[in-house]
Amino acid sequence: MRFRVFHRTRYVYRAPVRDSYNELRLRPATDDKSRLEFFLLKTDPPARLQHFRDNWFNYVHFFELPEPHTSLTIESQSTINTTSPYQDGKPLGVNFAALKTEQDDVVRIFLNGSKYVEVSPEVWRLGIDIRDGRDDVFEVAESVMRHIFREWTYAPNTTNASTHMNEVMETRRGVCQDFAHVMIGVCRSLGIPTRYVSGYLYNGPESHLRGAQASHAWCEVHIPGKGWFGLDPTNDVLADERHIKIATGRDYHDAAPITGYFDGPPGATSALQVALEVRRMDG
Incomplete structure (x- = not known):
């Protein structure tokens, strides 16, 4: 596009x-x-x-x-x-064992907590429940995205740029930045390197996507041997050619x-x- x-x-x-x-x-x-x-x-x-x-x-x-x-x-x-990163399909078929064998320093930094994201025991327990024993990294990341979309309420003007992920975990309300931070925290707790993405979102005449009225946020997970792939928990969609990437980082503070x-x-x-x-x- x-x-x-x-x-x-x-x-x-x-x-x-x-x-x-x-x-x-x-x-x-x-x-x-x-x-x-x-x-x-x-x-x-x-x-x-x-x-x-x-x-x-x-x-x-x-x-x-x-x-x-x-x-x-x-x-x-x-x-x-x-161009959509998913032209050749989803990066399925990579199991969690691969996360421990293929990580360099550039990727490993996206496993830790950051200014607005905390990898806490509570977040880890949520991640384990969502994973439910499955072993495909991207399939689990998609499940995290769907869970946040389903269980969190999109509520403009309830948070601000400095709202920490922990507050959003409690209230289960927020906007695209907050949804991205929660997904980042859950995925990192499972050992999936995940980074924050800021950019723009095209909302076509037949689309009903949230967050297109201003700068948008989503996240990308790193799949060993395949690279970075974006997921948008605010809209429960893969980050495709409608998502225009501007910057990435550990969380909003970097991007x-x-x-x-x-x-x-x-x-x-x-x-x-x-x-x-x-x-x-x-x-």
Whole structure:
């Protein structure tokens, strides 16, 4: 599928702020399943954009605004072609014993707890119940996805960007970020390397997918000998060509679309406005 994405984030401050520093993970990822044709990023007030690759190989832009300003607009446009990782079917047939024999340091880091994910005994017990003795890694990961979709309630405005997975385990309510964190925790507790993915979701005219109105989140599990494969517990679907990957990491902290800070007087908090359009350009 070929998409054009427009994403605008605007902050309006109650008083002038200065010395604003921001990191942006907004450039779509490029790999064998996604080809970036065009990308444009701009800010208002204008800023000199620089970039680097972070520890997770995400493409990160950053900029500083030392002068006082009362608003900040960040706007990105991109055109990208995507292909489903599941064109050749699901990566079935790999058992749990393989998880212990094929892991390098890059993969092993996604087995541990992280800022918003805890691999606790409670989570492990839930994972064991969901696994129910089965030995196919991807089949079990799918079962975790279905369980979260079935047992958790999609409830916008009940959590925020800093909500920990433990709170979501208790309330069983949240949004795509929370569903991804819970699935990551459960899969890691079973020994399945799992990472967080931020990006966009195309919700076609005949689709009824949740989370397409803003930046979306799902997760990817690593299947030995086959690679990373995405699952979307918010919608109980495989992450296919409708999912446009931007960044990956251990959890939201590593892959947040925009992070930053500024200096300003007390009460100079910001109001946030977000506009997103994902338009299909073929078919």
